[in-house]
Amino acid sequence: MTPPAERDVKTMGRPPADPVLSLSGLTRRYGTLTAVDDVSLHLATGARHAVIGPNGAGKTTLLNLIAGTARPDEGAITLAGRDITRRAPARRSRLGIARSFQQPSAIRELTVLENVMLATWRHHPLRPGAWRRPKRLRQLAATASGQLEAVGLADVVHQPAGALSHGQRRLLDLAAALAARPSVLLLDEPAAGLTDRDVVRLLRVLDDISDDVAVLLVEHHTDLVAEFADTVTVLMAGRVLVSGPTREALSHPEVRDAYLDPVATAADAPASDSDRKG
Amino acid sequence: MDVLDAQLVPAVDGVAYGLLLFVVAAGLSLAFGTAGVLNLAHGTLYAVGAYVGAELSDGTWGGLAIGLVAGTAAACAAGAVLAAATAPLTRRGHLDQALLTFGLSLIGGNLLIDLFGADERPVRIPAQLDTSVSLLGHRYPAYRLCFIAMAVVLAAVGTWVLTRTRAGAAVRAAADDPQMLAASGISPRLVHTGMLAAAGALAGAAGVLGAPIIGPGPGTAENVLMLSLVVIVLGGLRSLWATLAAAIGVGEVQTLGVSVAPDWAPYLLFAAMAAVLVLRSRAGVLAAPGGHGADGGEPPKDPAAWLRRRVTAVVARGRSAAVRAPGPAARAARRAAPLGALLAVLVALPWFADAYSLSLAGYALALGLLAVSVTVLTGYAGLPTLGQTAPFAVGAYTTALMADAGWTVGPVQAIAAAAAAAVFSALTGPAVIRTRGTTVLMVTLAVGELTGTAIGQWKSVTGGTDGLAGFPLSRPLWGSGELLEEGDLYLYALVVAGCAVALTLLLLRSTAGKLLTGTRGAEERMQASGHPVSRYLLLAHIGAGALAGVGGALMVTVQQYVSPADVGFEIAALALLAAVIGGTTSVVGAMLGAGLIVYTRDWVAGSWPGHGPLLLGALFVAAVYLLPRGLAGLARRPPDHGEQRGAAAERVAPPEKARAEQGVTS
Amino acid sequence: MLRVSGLTAGYHGGTVLHALDLTVPAGTVHAVVGHNGAGKTTLVHAIAGLLRPTAGGVFVDGQQVTGRPTHHIARAGVGLVPQGRRVFAHLTVAEHLRLAHRPPRRPRSGTAWTPDRVLELLPRLGERLGHRGGDLSGGEQQMLALARALLGTPRVLLLDEPTEGLAPVLVGQIRKLIVALADDGIAVLLVSPSPGLAAACARTITVLTSGRVTDRLDGAAARANPAQLHEALALAPAAKA
DSSP, X not given: OOOHHHHHHHGGGOOXXXXXXXXXXXXXXXXXXXXXXXXXXXXXXXXXXXXXXXXXXXXXXXXXXXXXXXXXXXXXXXXXXXXOTTOOHHHHHHHTEEEOOSSOOOOTTSBHHHHHHHHHHTTOTTOTTTTTSHHHHHHHHHHHHHHHHHHTOGGGTTSBGGGOOHHXXXXXXXXXXXXXXXXXXEEEOTTTTOOHHHHHHHHHHHHTSOTTSEEEEEOSOHHHHHHHOSEEEEEETTEEEEEEEHHHHHHOHHHHHHTOOHHHHHHHHHHHHHHHHO | OHHHHHTHHHHHHHHHHHHHHHHHHHHHHHHHHTSOOOOTXXXXXXXXXXXXXXXXXXXXHHHHHHHHHHHHHHXXXXXXXXXXXXXXXXXXXXXXXXXXXXXXXXXXXXXXXXXXXXXXXXXXXXXXXXXXXXXXXXXXXXXXXXHHHHHHHHHHHHHHHHHHSHHHHHHHHHHHOHHHHHHTTOOHHHHHHHHHHHHHHHXXXXXXXXXXXXXXXXXXXXXXXXXXXXXXXXXXXXXXXXXXXXXXXXXXXXXXXXXXXXXXXXXXXXXXXXXXXXXXXXXXXXXXXXXXXXXTOOOOOOHHHHHHHHHHHHHHHHHHHXXXXXXXXXXXXXXXXXXXXXXXXXXXXXXXXXXXXXXXHHHHHHHHHHHHHHHIIIIISOOOOSOTHHHXXXXXXXXXXXXXXTOOBXXXXXXXXXXXXXXXXXXXXXXXXXXXXHHHHHHHHHHHHHHHHHHHHOHHHHOGGGXXXXXXXXXXXXXXXXXXXXXXXXXXXXXXXXXHHHHHXXXXXXXXXXXXXXXXXXXXXXXXXXXXXXXXXXXXXXXXXXXXXXXXXXXXXXXXXXXXXXXXXHHHHHHHHXXXXXXXXXXXXXXXXXXXXXXXXXXXXXXXXXXXXXXXXXXXXXXHHHOTTHHHHHHSSOOOTTTTXXXXXXXXXXXXXXXXXXXXXX | OEEEEEEEEOSTTOOOEEEEEEEEOTTOEEEEXXXXXXXXXXHHHHHHTSSOOSEEEEEETTEEOTTOOHHHHHHTTEEEEXXXXXXXXXXXXXXXXHHHOOOOSSOOSSOOOOHHHHHHHOHHHHTTTTSBGGGSOHHHHXXXXXXXXXXXXXXXXXXXXXXXXXXXXXXXXXXXHHHHHHHTTOEEEEEESOHHHHHHHOSEEEEEETTEEEEEEEHHHHHHOHHHHHHHHHHHHHHHO
């Protein structure tokens, strides 16, 4: 028997009227393993969408497919009505897709500011010759330091990026992604390895992201997902298990069974809650 | 049908040749993939086996058996020595290890010549095998067939050990993550030693058995190394079957190819490799071995470290005051000061140096440009290269041919050389920039070696091994006189090199340098920020090629002679050593390193005639052990372990992420 | 079983860990919590010998192992489950088990771990024997890293962020495993950024801030009153400033 509520949730993945990012029937195989299996997803401008699922469900592969570091075997990706399925990652970035990394890498030899300036470089309207002319250079630097301030790295702007801690490097990665003024932002487990206090700070940064950016968040931290995302897609073995509004999707019986162990969440939940208050 | 029939014998020969290469290349590939050592002395291990085998084989079965045991044991011991020598460097990147093994191969080659003489050695095989058998109506040497059987057994045993035993699993685990192997209670040092000793034994056995196919002689080591490298580059790493297929392919090119198309044979190997590299660069990346960024690990006991620390401490003491407070102005002054001083000395040189020293200095400038081009690729673009001698050669031969045709204006020659070298680099670039880390060393080495071989064999244009000489001298400008005097030649070279270096510095200090640094340090991030990193790397490769081309032009102008030896493997290694001595990210350091090397080499060659390679090898070894960060490293703070880890580097990157650490001693 | 006294360690001249003391009796779980950059992983590396401490001592069952090579320390009975799991990407699960299986030279208290016993504890790995480490999912890799450490029959088990990046359902499983292993007599040192996991299974909790111990709590008390642990974590940076 299928309760009507469940069917409702499953059909919530209806394409919005004018999606900025559309994935249709994406499939990616690695040998015998199908990492992403016929996934369709549509993001409207300003969407706050999360993708969750157990390890190996294909979440990161999905991000890589959208960012262009992996190519789909089947399916198509369109950005603002334009087919980008075969575009190189750098080209996609210039078209408006930005991403953060699970294992962020920074340019250690350069300062934090220079790192972000390089990230804006290809996106800034003043690009031609900007690095050479002091005035334009200052404008570029101002944009970059504004972005760093927004993620809370204002006091390490002139330090070499190699001296940052793991958490700071994540924020730098996020600043670099945001500095490109994307229309679609892909976040790959931004909270992994962060303490609860850092997660709260991260959430504040994410909340400040402009409304014209569609955000796709891949995350394990269910509290963060519940707090941040309006809609959720649950992946399981590369397939979409459920897609719909966050609360319904997370409380969906299949999801609870497969993904959220009631015992584990019960043990961890009070901890995270009390932390957030403090 | 007749044609096919007539080619049967060379075809079977090709199989034997290919199997021989497979056994040798498998050892090289294993040492590279698992111990992380690009063992440039691997050919020498083969030569050890071949010499010992040839010495002990007296045409009896007993002789062959004794030769086999002794040759295998000798090469095995040599492999263990290599392991002991490279073990202290495991945390220092592959570049240093490659240079060290090259130094050891020079020393080993010289010792082999001392022991066995400089002539090719005849090899005697047991009489029962020294006959021919009938094969599908053709007479065929029995030894080759027997060799095929033995090589198959060797290969099968090696494969079985690697894939089916615990020791083999340990070897592969060491390739993935040596620290975790240690944390499982197995000594990575032991695995490293066992691995190189086993690879040595395999090469030695191949040397003894293969002596009748590739016999012992002064050129054996380099020839075998080059062919093995080609096999590995073609076959990729990780898959033994692909290596086998590549080995047989190369064997067939070397035998069947020569038989079918003798005119084209010299270029067949080059063409085959170019084709495969291009195909592969489309299909995907040459599988790079797991990184060996042994970050944050326990510093190995390094006998050289102590000595090095002493040296550095003495130098650092004098400098510590300047190092402390680097204000922006002071920093700029500190940067410019050595450059200014160097320039002053260089300009003044003709007034106090004799003609011979001046011509050496001119050559040093040419080699310096080559070293700078290596620095640009290795230190900035993160592509450690052993193949810049290829564009260097293109530039050199372009200049010589232009002069021969009457184009004698120096700057025109230099610009044409740069253009030709740039075009060449643009063609080879796509294959190089697809790979990363140490695999680049291997691909570039193969490109350089094959270019050298092709030049040696294209007699009608390049003069073959005799080289080109007797072409008109260059003029510095239109209408001016020829550059006859050493002093004038030197000053001309100084001006050209100065312009090239200044232009390079200008580019590297501009955005271009930052973009390259970014690509090297955080390629994924750069790509995700919209930077077309492949284009940057290709441009860097082309630019570095042009620079090397100018270096080649200068060398020809200064020497008024060019031969394949001037653009060979040894020069490639010297240029890389100069870059490493210079600190791999310092352009001026590379020039200084080149000067140091040219003078040391000259002094060394004169001090003990006949043992130049030995002393040069010792120079390599000493430089690698004593100057871990090059001359630039001496000027900075004393070296410390653990590279540039952040102060709060809580997290240790998984080994495959540690690309930045590979090959770049930043 | 594991005793650390005055342990000081760091990277390239900088000190990350300052004179740290802690003991882990056999059969108990000792958790170390702290923010990123507090020196947790440095502590684990210094104990396991991946990093040579600059001062202080590490004792396993009273035996001094400070500064010995990593594989000696492993043979002395220290098992490591590292951050990021770090399984051998190109080895199959079966090869991992065979490689890591190392019966102790002298019989120790408790039964030695064999591949069969490990597979009994972690049945999921049994289904994946022919798969390479790199092809496993994150949770399976974590199981494999644990199996690899157990097969040396360790007396001390170092777990560095064993739940990082794992789905909540797996976190619960790992927690149960940790408790079961401690019950088996192993001294477990658990490093975790998540106070929830630490409170759920540790007898003692050490709070690490900027490389120094800033608080030490009783696990049972922390379970009863989670706020206490959070206060210790939250207050720690303020104390520094």
